[in-house]
Amino acid sequence: MSINWIKITERAREGIKIINALPYDTFNTVLWYTHRQMSPSATAAAPTSTVGTSVTTTERADSIAEDTPTSSNEPEYTLEELERLVGVPRADFLLLIKTFSYILRRISTFIIKPSLLQRELREKLQLEDEAKIDAILRLWVREATPIMENLASPRYESNVVEDVAWKLHVEVSSHCQQRDKTPIGVLQLRTAAGEDISSEMTHPELLQLYNQFEQIQAELDATLAMTETAPASGAASISGSAQ
Incomplete structure (x- = not known):
């Protein structure tokens, strides 16, 4: 049973083929380059121009150097240098970067066991090299663990x-001023701290919210079903949408 966490388009499939063709060391370099470019610290520090920008190793990357040599020992690359290292036509190189970004963005916001994510990378994305799958998995676990620890904090x-x-609000028009009558739904939430949160929405907005809840429920049901049918794994459950 597959989880609906990512949509594999034809372009994404072409990008995955390029990923499969990369040597492992080059794959790891591009993986970490893309990850750093997506991180808030790298985004804040980077100049407006991407091409020719040097990618520096962040403090967080240094802290995980023990298990991931590329995080601190890897030389700094500009985008042009990385393109020469990969050695594919520019169109393929840009597709490669976009595919990496898409995959990392999706796995960073989805709840799934590491063992199930490993299976998804292998079967749904059709990544062929187990070492590459493990590299993505390790990066994901490292990024997801502190997030889950924070969410487990009592402050939340x-x-x-x-x-x-x-409740429902309806504006009534008068003879003096003819206006369209637009019903407004007011959704009121009360938190455990006693805070009241109100949100006004039109009918289309309420319908969109309902459809989003339906999609969330379907994905939760699919995740639960896969968890119940999957063999027990020694790995811890780690939490982690956009095209």
């Missing part, structure tokens, strides 16, 4: 929604 307990209410 006050954000639990304890009550939900709603």
Whole structure:
């Protein structure tokens, strides 16, 4: 059973073929380059021009150097230097970077066990090299672990929604001023800390919210079903949408 966490288009499939063709060392270099470019610290420090920009090793990357040699011992590359290292036509190189970005962006926001993510990378994305799959998995676990530890902190307990209410507002037009009557739904949430949160939405906005909840429920059901049918794994469950 496959989880609907990523959509593999024809372009993405072409990008994955390029990934499969890369030597492992080159793959790892491009993986970390893309990850650093996506991180907030790299985005804040980088100049407006991407081409020719030197990618420096962040403090966070240095802290994980023990298991990932490319994080601190790897030389700094500009985008042009990385393109020469990969050695493919420019169109293929840009597709490669976009595919890496797409995969990393999707796995960074999805809840799944490491063992199941490993299977998805192998079967759904059709990555052929187990070493490449493990490299993506290690990067994902390192990024997801502190997020889950923060979410488990007691300070987030006050954000639990304890009550939900709603009401309807309708503006009535008069003879003096003819206006369209637009019904507005008001969704009211009360948190465990006693904070009231209100949000006004039109009918299309409420419908969009409903459809999003339906999609979330479907993905949660699929994840639960896969978890119940998957063999037990010694790996810890780590949490982690955009095209």
